[in-house]
Amino acid sequence: MIEYDELEKRMVLKLVYYGPALSGKTTNLLRLHDLLERKGRGDLMVLDTKDDRTIFFDLLPFFLVAPSGLKIKLKVYTVPGQVRHDSTRKAVLQRADGVAFIADSQLSEASNNFESFSNLEKNLAIVGLDIEEIPLVIQFNKRDLPDIIPEEDIKRVWGPSGMPVLMASALEGWGVIETFRNLAELAYQHIDKRYELKENHGLDKETFVLKLTRRPDEAGNNTVKNSIRT
Amino acid sequence: MEKKQKRAENIEYIVGAEKKIQDIITDAEVMPILKGAVKAGASSAIIADAQNKNLWTCGSHPEGSFFTETLPVYLEGEAVGKLEVAGDSKDREYLRGLSGLLIDTIHMILHTNLKRMLTTETHTTVVNKSYEELLEINRKLSISESRYRELAENLEKKVQERTEELRRAHAGMLQQEKMAAIGQLAAGVAHEINNPLGFISSNINTFSKYVSRLKDMVAFYNASLGDSRVPESVRKSSRQKWDALKLDFISSDIEELIKQSLEGAERVKKIVSDLKGFSHIDEGTEAVIDINTEIDRTLNVLTHEIPEGTEIIKDYHPLPGFKCNPALLCQVFLNIILNAIQAKKLTLKLFISTGYNNSRIVIRFSDNGRGIPEEIRSRIFEPFYTTKDVGKGTGMGLTAAYETITGYGGTIEVESRTEEGATFTITLPVKRE
Numbered sequence A: 001m002i003e004y005d006e007l008e009k010r011m012v013l014k015l016v017y018y019g020p021a022l023s024g025k026t027t028n029l030l031r032l033h034d035l036l037e038r039k040g041r042g043d044l045m046v047l048d049t050k051d052d053r054t055i056f057f058d059l060l061p062f063f064l065v066a067p068s069g070l071k072i073k074l075k076v077y078t079v080p081g082q083v084r085h086d087s088t089r090k091a092v093l094q095r096a097d098g099v100a101f102i103a104d105s106q107l108s109e110a111s112n113n114f115e116s117f118s119n120l121e122k123n124l125a126i127v128g129l130d131i132e133e134i135p136l137v138i139q140f141n142k143r144d145l146p147d148i149i150p151e152e153d154i155k156r157v158w159g160p161s162g163m164p165v166l167m168a169s170a171l172e173g174w175g176v177i178e179t180f181r182n183l184a185e186l187a188y189q190h191i192d193k194r195y196e197l198k199e200n201h202g203l204d205k206e207t208f209v210l211k212l213t214r215r216p217d218e219a220g221n222n223t224v225k226n227s228i229r230t
Numbered sequence B: 001m002e003k004k005q006k007r008a009e010n011i012e013y014i015v016g017a018e019k020k021i022q023d024i025i026t027d028a029e030v031m032p033i034l035k036g037a038v039k040a041g042a043s044s045a046i047i048a049d050a051q052n053k054n055l056w057t058c059g060s061h062p063e064g065s066f067f068t069e070t071l072p073v074y075l076e077g078e079a080v081g082k083l084e085v086a087g088d089s090k091d092r093e094y095l096r097g098l099s100g101l102l103i104d105t106i107h108m109i110l111h112t113n114l115k116r117m118l119t120t121e122t123h124t125t126v127v128n129k130s131y132e133e134l135l136e137i138n139r140k141l142s143i144s145e146s147r148y149r150e151l152a153e154n155l156e157k158k159v160q161e162r163t164e165e166l167r168r169a170h171a172g173m174l175q176q177e178k179m180a181a182i183g184q185l186a187a188g189v190a191h192e193i194n195n196p197l198g199f200i201s202s203n204i205n206t207f208s209k210y211v212s213r214l215k216d217m218v219a220f221y222n223a224s225l226g227d228s229r230v231p232e233s234v235r236k237s238s239r240q241k242w243d244a245l246k247l248d249f250i251s252s253d254i255e256e257l258i259k260q261s262l263e264g265a266e267r268v269k270k271i272v273s274d275l276k277g278f279s280h281i282d283e284g285t286e287a288v289i290d291i292n293t294e295i296d297r298t299l300n301v302l303t304h305e306i307p308e309g310t311e312i313i314k315d316y317h318p319l320p321g322f323k324c325n326p327a328l329l330c331q332v333f334l335n336i337i338l339n340a341i342q343a344k345k346l347t348l349k350l351f352i353s354t355g356y357n358n359s360r361i362v363i364r365f366s367d368n369g370r371g372i373p374e375e376i377r378s379r380i381f382e383p384f385y386t387t388k389d390v391g392k393g394t395g396m397g398l399t400a401a402y403e404t405i406t407g408y409g410g411t412i413e414v415e416s417r418t419e420e421g422a423t424f425t426i427t428l429p430v431k432r433e
């Protein structure tokens, strides 16, 4: 948690999209930005890139207000995936309330995924976060490509870890919101344990998640479809 | 300079830490803009924070009828304050346009400043942290890290193991299906052959009896010819006819022919029974067998596959009975012997020995063929590994052998020198019951 000010009734949370270089972290955020309701969130801020590779981070902020008047700001970050930006990754990871690990489904990327995950474990330990405690979801992105790890294999490897594992194509726009939703749910549970969001602020999990993942026109399927295409 | 450095060291910088407007914009940046607005016709221009506290003010509130345009100031998408531009009511439209322009400018400055700050701050911390990190890395790699690494690694390994298991199981199934098919075929063939073979043998036996009666009769005639009452001419023509028909040779050959036919039939019977025995269609799945007998049986079945000039040297020792599925074990021998045949150079020399030692049966097949190059030696037991042409080898022979032998708690090993042949050694534990 970045900040909690009881007097000012303000809470600032941080979620981090982690993963190997080019796995689609920035694309995930771009998609969330395109697909989700404008109201209740800010604009995507892309902080200095070089040839489209993230050097510092990207940021997409969300806002919501609990019935108690508690203002919650949720900042979603991506880290730079390239190996050499490890220090920046640590800086971004500090005080995170949840991590989405974006893996690249392509068979050729298996070892990069593995290395990046080890790197995440290492960095969590360094910034003093317990991997057992922190909300963590796994996304296998780029499912639209050929030569990808079969879903059964993924389920077999990751299933026992108990973490939610989601299939996605950030390019085509599916699986992205589901990943975010899963992460939001876990993050809520985690925070609720300590800050009693429901008990003290009247904010339950469903509302929290719904507010974060609302689409411009929930009822109109057409609109949703169209916005995926654009 | 000194001050700056100190500050950098003390920074407890967190990416994402909340910032206020006044942290991001300086007076020097805001005031000229607000002043510009007043110059352009507004009576006052104010920027206040979210708590309505004025941060920057320029000009003064107009008297009388006036109009105020209020616009939110956004930072990271959140309204953190407001801009208020006031002026004469009649200038309403103009003031609206002016404040729009103003707020865009402020947003632009906020945005670029924030970006610059975030990047430089990140950069500074990153540089400062590196040293501490180096110190901490060793210390802080916690237990949970290694545990998770292990988990991840093990899972990866497990997937591989399972896949391998599955492949083997599948391979074993194929082999068993093949055996079942052979067994059925053998049962059919054995049945078809056994019937005619039965009457062939019994007919030849009967035939042999008839022939001996005929021979008796001929002998009787021959003796009768010696009677003085038989005219010399008849005796002479009889002898001529006898010689012309080569009945001397025939009567001595007849018995040999019959003997050979009976032997032939007997061999066919043996082959059929070996075939049946080999596929063990007569027995249940488990039986106590003599391995020496089973190897011989397998060699018999393979008679036609064994090339001419092959030398098979057997060195069998008495073995205790071994409880197993005999069909599977014969399959092992068959696969190994076939491989030896297929690896032959000029002529095949196959040395087969058996022995019993320390509660283990040891069976060894040694050939003088091309041998197995070092590089592939570890792979030959893998399912579908073959060096033979597509369609020729399935690469399942040794896999099945490995499955069967290890299934009985035994071992199968290979030694080989390229161009000098290969030796497969099987050991099987004998359980006392």
Ligand SMILES: Nc1nc2c(ncn2[C@@H]2O[C@H](COP(=O)(O)OP(=O)(O)OP(=O)(O)O)[C@@H](O)[C@H]2O)c(=O)[nH]1
Binding pocket: A019, A020, A021, A022, A023, A024, A025, A026, A027, A028, A052, A053, A054, A055, A078, A079, A080, A081, A082, A141, A142, A143, A144, A145, A168, A169, A170, A171, A172
């Ligand atoms: N085919 C396919 N391509 C994708 C998908 N998601 C992202 N990409 C492409 O992968 C490339 C890298 O995507 P980014 O989102 O920039 O990757 P990143 O993880 O932010 O990379 P770094 O910032 O270097 O860590 C881009 O060309 C994307 O268009 C996907 O689901 N399918």
Ligand SMILES: Nc1ncnc2c1ncn2[C@@H]1O[C@H](COP(=O)(O)OP(=O)(O)OP(=O)(O)O)[C@@H](O)[C@H]1O
Binding pocket: B335, B339, B340, B343, B367, B369, B370, B371, B372, B380, B381, B385, B386, B387, B388, B392, B393, B394, B395, B396, B397, B398, B399, B421, B422
């Ligand atoms: N006695 C041997 N001498 C030389 N090479 C051998 C010998 N036995 C096995 N090999 C090597 O091991 C490989 C695997 O043998 P295996 O019996 O499993 O399959 P295969 O013989 O190729 O196929 P199949 O048994 O279906 O005909 C062979 O292709 C061959 O290269």
Ligand SMILES: [Mg+2]
Binding pocket: A025, A026, A027, A052, A053, A054, A078, A079, A080, A081
């Ligand atoms: Mg990126």
Ligand SMILES: [Mg+2]
Binding pocket: B335, B338, B339, B393, B396, B397, B398
């Ligand atoms: Mg073979």
